[in-house]
Amino acid sequence: MAFFQGQAKTATKHMVDPALQPWVEKYRPKTIDDVSAQEHTVAVLRKTLTSTNLPHMLFYGPPGTGKTSTILALSRQLFGPDNFRNRVLELNASDERGISIVREKIKNFARQTPRAQMVASDGNTYPCPPYKIIILDEADSMTQDAQGALRRIMETYARITRFCLVCNYVTRIIEPLASRCSKFRFTPLDSTSSTLRLSQIASAENISVTPDVVSTLIDTSGGDLRRAITYLQSASRLSSSTNPPTPITSKDIQEIAGVVPTDVVNDFARALGVEVFGDMDTDGPVDGKKRGFETVQKKVKAIMREGYSASQTLSQLHDIIITHPTLPAKQKAKCALAFAEADKALCDGSDEELWILEVGLQVLRALSS
Amino acid sequence: MSLWVDKFRPRTLDELHYHEGLSARLKSLAASGDFPHMLFYGPSGAGKKTRISCTLKQLFGNGVEKLKIDQRVFISPSKRKLEINIVQSNFHIEITPSEAGNYDRVVIQELLKEIAQTQQVDLNAKQRFKVVIINEADSLSRDAQAALRRTMEKYMSNMRIILCANSTSRLIAPIKSRCLLMRVAAPSPEEMQTVLEHVAKKLRFDLPPEASQQIVADSGGNMRKALLVFEALKMQSPDLSGSLKIAKPDWETYCHKVADLIVQEQTPARVMEVRSKFYELLSHCIPPTVILKTVAERVVERVDENLKADIMHWAAFYECRMRIGNKKIYHLEAWVVKVMSLYKVTKHFVYDFDMSEFE
Numbered sequence: 001m002a003f004f005q006g007q008a009k010t011a012t013k014h015m016v017d018p019a020l021q022p023w024v025e026k027y028r029p030k031t032i033d034d035v036s037a038q039e040h041t042v043a044v045l046r047k048t049l050t051s052t053n054l055p056h057m058l059f060y061g062p063p064g065t066g067k068t069s070t071i072l073a074l075s076r077q078l079f080g081p082d083n084f085r086n087r088v089l090e091l092n093a094s095d096e097r098g099i100s101i102v103r104e105k106i107k108n109f110a111r112q113t114p115r116a117q118m119v120a121s122d123g124n125t126y127p128c129p130p131y132k133i134i135i136l137d138e139a140d141s142m143t144q145d146a147q148g149a150l151r152r153i154m155e156t157y158a159r160i161t162r163f164c165l166v167c168n169y170v171t172r173i174i175e176p177l178a179s180r181c182s183k184f185r186f187t188p189l190d191s192t193s194s195t196l197r198l199s200q201i202a203s204a205e206n207i208s209v210t211p212d213v214v215s216t217l218i219d220t221s222g223g224d225l226r227r228a229i230t231y232l233q234s235a236s237r238l239s240s241s242t243n244p245p246t247p248i249t250s251k252d253i254q255e256i257a258g259v260v261p262t263d264v265v266n267d268f269a270r271a272l273g274v275e276v277f278g279d280m281d282t283d284g285p286v287d288g289k290k291r292g293f294e295t296v297q298k299k300v301k302a303i304m305r306e307g308y309s310a311s312q313t314l315s316q317l318h319d320i321i322i323t324h325p326t327l328p329a330k331q332k333a334k335c336a337l338a339f340a341e342a343d344k345a346l347c348d349g350s351d352e353e354l355w356i357l358e359v360g361l362q363v364l365r366a367l368s369s
Numbered sequence: 370m371s372l373w374v375d376k377f378r379p380r381t382l383d384e385l386h387y388h389e390g391l392s393a394r395l396k397s398l399a400a401s402g403d404f405p406h407m408l409f410y411g412p413s414g415a416g417k418k419t420r421i422s423c424t425l426k427q428l429f430g431n432g433v434e435k436l437k438i439d440q441r442v443f444i445s446p447s448k449r450k451l452e453i454n455i456v457q458s459n460f461h462i463e464i465t466p467s468e469a470g471n472y473d474r475v476v477i478q479e480l481l482k483e484i485a486q487t488q489q490v491d492l493n494a495k496q497r498f499k500v501v502i503i504n505e506a507d508s509l510s511r512d513a514q515a516a517l518r519r520t521m522e523k524y525m526s527n528m529r530i531i532l533c534a535n536s537t538s539r540l541i542a543p544i545k546s547r548c549l550l551m552r553v554a555a556p557s558p559e560e561m562q563t564v565l566e567h568v569a570k571k572l573r574f575d576l577p578p579e580a581s582q583q584i585v586a587d588s589g590g591n592m593r594k595a596l597l598v599f600e601a602l603k604m605q606s607p608d609l610s611g612s613l614k615i616a617k618p619d620w621e622t623y624c625h626k627v628a629d630l631i632v633q634e635q636t637p638a639r640v641m642e643v644r645s646k647f648y649e650l651l652s653h654c655i656p657p658t659v660i661l662k663t664v665a666e667r668v669v670e671r672v673d674e675n676l677k678a679d680i681m682h683w684a685a686f687y688e689c690r691m692r693i694g695n696k697k698i699y700h701l702e703a704w705v706v707k708v709m710s711l712y713k714v715t716k717h718f719v720y721d722f723d724m725s726e727f728e
């Protein structure tokens with residue numbers, strides 16, 4: 001991995017103790033067969049391992065679905081540990097990527113002729129095909145100009161290099177570039193694959209997790225396996241730090257994930273006139289007559305004081321309203337409009353308090369009309 | 370002599386008053402050796418910074434308190450020179466990206482690279498990594514956030530990042546997925562009172578409960594504000610008895626005046642008057658969002674129930690535009706005009722209605 005390359009000289013005396021490694025790195029897939037889900041991609045890539053013929057590639061999909069891991073694993077399987085460093089170049093958004101710099105780096109890298117050496121120091125044989133791989137991670141943050149210039153570079157060095165562009169938003173890659181690549185879509189992980197991977201990690205780390213905890217992990221991470229793993233590690237750190245160690249609970253996961261507690265959201269929803277079912281503590285439902293501007297404003301201020309994130313609060317409120325069993329569709333539609341406006345405003349960096357209040361008042365109005 | 374807020378700021382996790390659960394968690398994380406990247410978030414004055422510095426002390430010991438301030442020069446891609454002040458110790462470094470304006474990406478990138486590539490030289494250091502604290506992380510540009518992504522993964526062995534923000538909405542998902550989130554809620558009124566009493570005890574005087582309640586009620590959960598007010602009150606009336614008058618900050622009084630002006634009269638002349646007051650506030654560096662919110666909240670206190678929601682709706686609407694737009698005053702003014710016309714229309718409506726009843 002690039003991480004170890006740059007550090008190789010200094011890092012040896014300071015080798016990271018695996019116990020202290022973040023699990024996302026520790027359990028990064030080592031081979032493409034370790035990659036969960038993404039069956040189609042893996043199937044196609046497995047063929048390239050035997051045919052050793054690789055097209056230019058474009059990986060796209062949401063965060064934490066295995067894009068970076070897959071290309072790193074594939075490269076390692078193609079070249080083995082010894083040749084990895086002189087055959088694979090990884091550039092990402094945190095590197096300087098003015099096009100002149102990129103060109104320079106790629107030129108230097110592509111110039112050194114690949115040496116074939118099939119049997120690696122670890123005794124295994126690697127295909128070691130006669131080309132180099134250039135990984136442009138987070139390619140969607142490259143400017144259009146830089147992407148344009150990349151076209152030429154790709155052509156110039158086509159004989160000895162293969163490019164792999166990795167990004168979240170395929171639409172931000174210019175068409176001429178995208179059309180030169182085989183595209184691979186990475187989908188959010190389905191719950192079966194996530195469950196499997198999380199349980200593997202849990203058993204490797206010797207921690208016990210209940211099915212309940214796993215399903216909370218999956219719910220709160222929305223198909224982003226990196227997030228699920230991070231949450232799991234943090235929760236296990238916290239639970240093992242108490243004396244005596246306590247088991248991990250769904251509640252821990254929710255707190256770590258920044259989920260707003262259900263009773264807080266329910267309480268807010270009730271103040272807006274939404275009938276909330278299925279929670280135990282129905283002490284003091286808001287009196288219908290008292291419902292009004294001031295009640296809503298107070299609730300919003302209380303939410304802000306607790307520091308809950310606005311987008312999270314709104315998304316949970318959204319779920320309550322949109323999946324509500326009895327609200328008429330017309331009212332739901334009106335609420336949906338308010339949520340959409342607020343989401344846009346928050347993305348533009350608007351004030352959170354004003355927009356939670358705005359949504360609250362719009363919902364209140366929609367439901368009382 | 371330092372202010373009470375600084376003088377009585379807890380220095381270790383054990384001295385922290387409220388959110389004991391959180392402090393305990395931080396302590397165990399600091400002890401475990403696999404300290405993660407963290408994101409502290411919560412309302413201002415809740416004690417995020419204090420908690421962060423206590424955590425640092427737990428991690429590294431007294432050395433982190435030996436601070437030096439460096440002025441560093443960065444060169445932007447357009448060859449502009451940026452001079453930025455950086456607070457650091459041997460173990461950590463602290464940056465406030467908004468100082469770099471549009472070039473925050475350059476600054477972050479250079480600093481992080483530099484730190485990531487230097488090993489901890491102090492052999493007695495308790496941790497192998499250095500900590501980078503990024504204040505006001507929610508004001509980082511998208512570009513700067515993108516630059517953080519892979520850096521956070523790659524340089525994990527000799528660097529940890531602690532982000533400090535009021536809200537998480539403005540941070541991109543890949544950043545949040547790489548951090549352990551730490552929510553720091555505002556302290557409850559009771560918790561705040563305990564802190565005030567603690568200070569009083571240290572200084573050996575009595576704090577009447579009425580006084581502390583009043584201070585807490587005024588502070589809106591902002592511990593810093595409460596302590597500042599407390600100190601000011603004590604200077605004013607040393608025995609803190611009788612009816613205390615907590616002076617509002619000038620800008621707040623001024624905003625309330627603006628609100629009153631809007632409610633009293635709705636004419637073009639009044640708009641002009643309000644406008645000059647806005648300029649006054651802006652020129653004193655009161656953030657436009659704060660101005661709009663303070664004025665709006667005051668206005669809704671003084672109008673009929675049926676108007677309140679609309680007034681806040683337009684406040685939200687124009688605040689958003691103000692963020693994207695360039696000239697803050699336009700949007701403040703637009704909101705005022707909107708509110709005045711709403712107010713006028715309803716007043717007429719009521720007036721007409723009354724007349725018809727008379728006939």
Ligand SMILES: Nc1ncnc2c1ncn2[C@@H]1O[C@H](COP(=O)(O)OP(=O)(O)OP(=O)(O)O)[C@@H](O)[C@H]1O
Nearest residue numbers: 024027028035036063064065066067068069225226
């Ligand atoms: N399909 C997967 N199979 C196994 N592990 C995965 C998978 N997807 C993600 N992970 C885990 O999540 C971590 C991050 O994955 P990776 O870096 O590949 O994500 P990414 O798709 O590149 O995300 P980003 O868009 O944020 O860069 C990996 O180290 C691994 O532990």
Ligand SMILES: [Mg+2]
Nearest residue numbers: 067068069137
């Ligand atoms: Mg990636």
